Amino acid sequence: MKKPEVPDFLKNIRVVLARPSHPGNIGSAARAMKTMGLSRLYLVEPKTFPSPEADTLASGAVDLLQHAVVVNTLAEALSDVTVACALTSRRRELTTPLSTPRQTTPELVARARDGEQVALVFGNETFGLSIDEVEQCNRLVTIPGNPEYFSLNLAMAVQVMTYELFSHTGVDVDYLRAEAESATRDEVEGFCGHLDQTLADIGYYERRNGERLMRRLRTLFNRAHLLREEIDILRGFLKQVQRVAHRDDGRRQQ
Amino acid sequence: MKKPEVPDFLKNIRVVLARPSHPGNIGSAARAMKTMGLSRLYLVEPKTFPSPEADTLASGAVDLLQHAVVVNTLAEALSDVTVACALTSRRRELTTPLSTPRQTTPELVARARDGEQVALVFGNETFGLSIDEVEQCNRLVTIPGNPEYFSLNLAMAVQVMTYELFSHTGVDVDYLRAEAESATRDEVEGFCGHLDQTLADIGYYERRNGERLMRRLRTLFNRAHLLREEIDILRGFLKQVQRVAHRDDGRRQQ
Structure with missing residues (x-):
C-alpha cells in the first residue's frame, strides 16, 4: 500500500x-x-x-x-x-x-x-x-x-x-499494516471440521461433551479473526497429530 | 462549577x-x-x-x-x-x-x-x-x-x-468555562424589536428595504448566541441612540 x-x-x-x-x-x-x-x-x-x-x-x-x-x-x-x-x-x-x-x-x-x-x-x-x-x-x-x-x-x-x-x-x-489475508467463513469452518475430526481420532471426546467443547472452540477461532496462513499452519499441525494417532493405531493392531 | x-x-x-x-x-x-x-x-x-x-x-x-x-x-x-x-x-x-x-x-x-x-x-x-x-x-x-x-x-x-x-x-x-447566561429566544426577540424600532426612529429605513435588513440582522444575532449580559449592553446602547435622536427631534421642533 x-x-x-x-x-x-x-x-x-x-x-x-x-x-x-x-x-x-x-x-x-x-x-x-x-x-x-x-x-x-x-x-x-x-x-x-x-x-x-x-x-x-x-x-x-x-x-x-x-x-x-x-x-x-x-x-x-x-x-x-x-x-x-x-x-x-x-x-x-x-x-x-x-x-x-x-x-x-x-x-x-x-x-x-x-x-x-x-x-x-x-x-x-x-x-x-x-x-x-x-x-x-x-x-x-x-x-x-x-x-x-x-x-x-x-x-x-x-x-x-x-x-x-x-x-x-x-x-x-x-x-x-502488514499484508495479511483474512480467512473466509468457509475456510474457518473447514478448519473447525478438521479439528473436530482430529479430536475424535485421538479419543479426546471420550467421556466428554464433544458438542459443547467444539462449540467453545469454534467461538474462540471465530473471535480470533484467523488469517489464511494461520489456518494452513494449524491444519498442518492437525494432519501431523492424525498421522501420529494412526501410526499408534497401526502399532496397536500389530 | x-x-x-x-x-x-x-x-x-x-x-x-x-x-x-x-x-x-x-x-x-x-x-x-x-x-x-x-x-x-x-x-x-x-x-x-x-x-x-x-x-x-x-x-x-x-x-x-x-x-x-x-x-x-x-x-x-x-x-x-x-x-x-x-x-x-x-x-x-x-x-x-x-x-x-x-x-x-x-x-x-x-x-x-x-x-x-x-x-x-x-x-x-x-x-x-x-x-x-x-x-x-x-x-x-x-x-x-x-x-x-x-x-x-x-x-x-x-x-x-x-x-x-x-x-x-x-x-x-x-x-x-466562564459563567455566562445565554439569552432566551424571547430576550433575543425583544432586543431585535428594540433594534427595529431604533432603526426606524433614526430614519435608517428611509429608501431601504427595512424588512430585508432586519431579517439579515436577526440572523446575525441568532447565530451569535447572545448572552443576557450582552443584550443588556446592546439595549443600553439603543436607548442612548433613541435619546439622542429624540433630542434632535426636540431641537428641530423648537
Whole structure:
C-alpha cells in the first residue's frame, strides 16, 4: 500500500507562538508541527531567534525554522486569519466560546479546506497568553487533562493540538499494516471440521461433551479473526497429530 | 462549577518504557503521564535511573519517578497485564492487529474500568521496540502523522497516547468555562424589536428595504448566541441612540 500524502490544505493552518522565551521550545514546537504535517510557523517577539538550540531540537524540522515568519505583534500574525484559536488552560472571564481540541478541530479543518486561514495561538511558557492576546482570538481551546496537575509544556501542547488536527485529515495508518489475508467463513469452518475430526481420532471426546467443547472452540477461532496462513499452519499441525494417532493405531493392531 | 476528579480506574493503566537511554525522556514522560491523570510508570532496564536530569524534567511529577517500578525484563512489567499495546511507527511483518490510539482507546478504557490491567509499551528512543518486545504485546498502536517525517520523540508519543486516553474518560473542561447566561429566544426577540424600532426612529429605513435588513440582522444575532449580559449592553446602547435622536427631534421642533 502506498504512503498517503499530507493534504495540501494544512498549509492554511499556522502555528503562532506569542513571545516564546526558550529557543529550545521553538525547535521542539517546529518538530511537533512537522510530525503532524503542518509547516507554517509564526513567531511574535521571540526572545532568542534564530538560535543553535532551536535548530538542534527541531531535528529534521529545521526547514520550518528557516521559513518561520517573525513579527512584532500578534495582530500582524493574524491579519489574514479568519479563525484564531487561543490555547489556554486557565479559567478566563471571557465569553469567547471555550472548547476542546476535538470539538474545535472539525470546523478548523473545514475552513482550511475552503481556503480560509486558521491560526493556533500559543502563549509564553510562563505567563501563557495575555488577556489582550486572547481577545484577538475568536476561539478559546483548552486541552483536557488532570485538573490537579495541568502542566503541559509549550511543545507538548503544540503536539497534542496538531495531532488532533491531523487525526481529522483522514490520512490513516493503513499503509503500515502488514499484508495479511483474512480467512473466509468457509475456510474457518473447514478448519473447525478438521479439528473436530482430529479430536475424535485421538479419543479426546471420550467421556466428554464433544458438542459443547467444539462449540467453545469454534467461538474462540471465530473471535480470533484467523488469517489464511494461520489456518494452513494449524491444519498442518492437525494432519501431523492424525498421522501420529494412526501410526499408534497401526502399532496397536500389530 | 467544581473541578472534576481524575477517574480512579486510570490506576489500572501503566506506561512501560523499555530500555530508555536518556534520563531526560523518563522525566518528560512522567510529566506527560501526570498531566493526563496516569500515575504508574514501569522502567525496563533504564540506562540511567534515578537521575537528577529526570527529576528536573519531571517538574511536578517527581512522585511518579519515586514510585516507578524498575524491572529487568518486559515480561516482568507485563505479568499481570491483559492488554499490552506496543507503540510503534514502523511497518511490522506481524499479524498483531494495528490500530490508532483513537481506535484502541475505548477498549482500553473499558477494560481498565472493569479492573483489568492495561499497559502502554514504548521502546528505546533510537531503536524502538524489538521484535521480541512487540511479540509480548497483543496490540500494535501507531500514532497517525506525516508519512514523510514521522519523528515523534518518546515523551511526545507518551503525551499523545495519554491525551487520547484521557479524552475518553469523560472528564471535560466545563469547569473552566466562564459563567455566562445565554439569552432566551424571547430576550433575543425583544432586543431585535428594540433594534427595529431604533432603526426606524433614526430614519435608517428611509429608501431601504427595512424588512430585508432586519431579517439579515436577526440572523446575525441568532447565530451569535447572545448572552443576557450582552443584550443588556446592546439595549443600553439603543436607548442612548433613541435619546439622542429624540433630542434632535426636540431641537428641530423648537
